[in-house]
Amino acid sequence: MFILKNWKLHAVALVIIIISELIGLIRFNVGPGTVILLPMLYALLLGIALTPKGLNIMKAKDMDDASGFITVTLMLLMARYGTLVGPTLPQIIQSSPALILQEFGNLGTILVGVPLAIWLGLKRETIGATHSIAREANVALIGDVYGLNGAEGRGVMGVYIVGTVFGTIFFALMASFIDVLKVFHPYSLAMACGVGSASMATASAGVLASLYPAMKDQILALAAASNMLSGLDGLYMSIWMGLPMTEWLYKKLYPLKYGAPAPAREAKE
């Protein structure tokens, strides 16, 4: 039971949670999209504010304890996540080949993301930040493989938070801007809308549907199906393809920037 003995840490967490949930979800419209602030964001900021750089209520011991078990706290969320996917499985099984194959587009991001991240000077953060679109399952995966208290964890948490706060507005804008190019059929774009979270899919597919009212039903259905599919395969694609690809590319590109092979990764704490 020693791990629960730091009652001060857990009491503080409880207070943070209650305050965050009392503030509740705040959304405001910006242009065509919506910025969404969720209780989890306030919880994160309040947690940070209590550490030595801020109010100094949480000490080094508390921070160590907390970062040591974040990975375990993610498990319940993952169980809930699986239960969101399960009821949609019958529809997913009927998906067309195009819907299934476009899921591999998730890997496209690695080819652009890793070089950029290394060029910008990120080190092992690159792995967490670019291996996938960083939704809940990917955060849990990085936590499981590397631990969330290292560089990889910082990378995946960073992209996760950015996606949570600005994801819907970013996706809504992206859908309309890319549509202007007239390179893609609305059906292809509709499937692309589903690559991230459900709210990203809803926002971007909504924009597309309003641009093509005659195809509204197909657009919304394709985006929803693609989103369900991403929820199912995102984690496994990362385990078997995304993460190995990212590691490989990182090792290849790191010497180009630093002139020396990538150092071995930080040990999982």
Place this chain on the structure above:
Amino acid sequence: MTFFNIVYITLLTAVLTLVANLVGYKNGIVDSIPGMLILIAICLLGVLMARFMPGKLPSVAYIVIIGCVITYPDFPGAKIMNAYIAKVNFLALTTPILAYAGIGIGKDMDAFLKSGWRIIIVACVVFFGTFVGSAIIAEVVLRMMGQI
């Protein structure tokens, strides 16, 4: 981490989530307990499977699959379990995690601030790359199949 420590932390997270679920989403604690117990069982089964099954898959891989299977419409009792689990709001589960994550991040605050702006740029490119990658494949396949 020992199995029992995982059990304790899972139970602690469950209690904190029940509070968040009550305060933020008005789901009563007693009403939400059956669904929460199912989620706890899924987690612990997943952890055990990751330890004893061949293939060295991370426990999240098992946890998601078990969650999927037991809520698949044809699974015995799926409908009842779904109804219980629905009482546990997805977002309520995220708040405790991020509370601890915030406290834990304090330790690496300097590293976070140093890499923060870079990660924001990378995030935008990751979203863009995934979206366009998926659109390209969809376009090619749909054209090859003559569907557009």
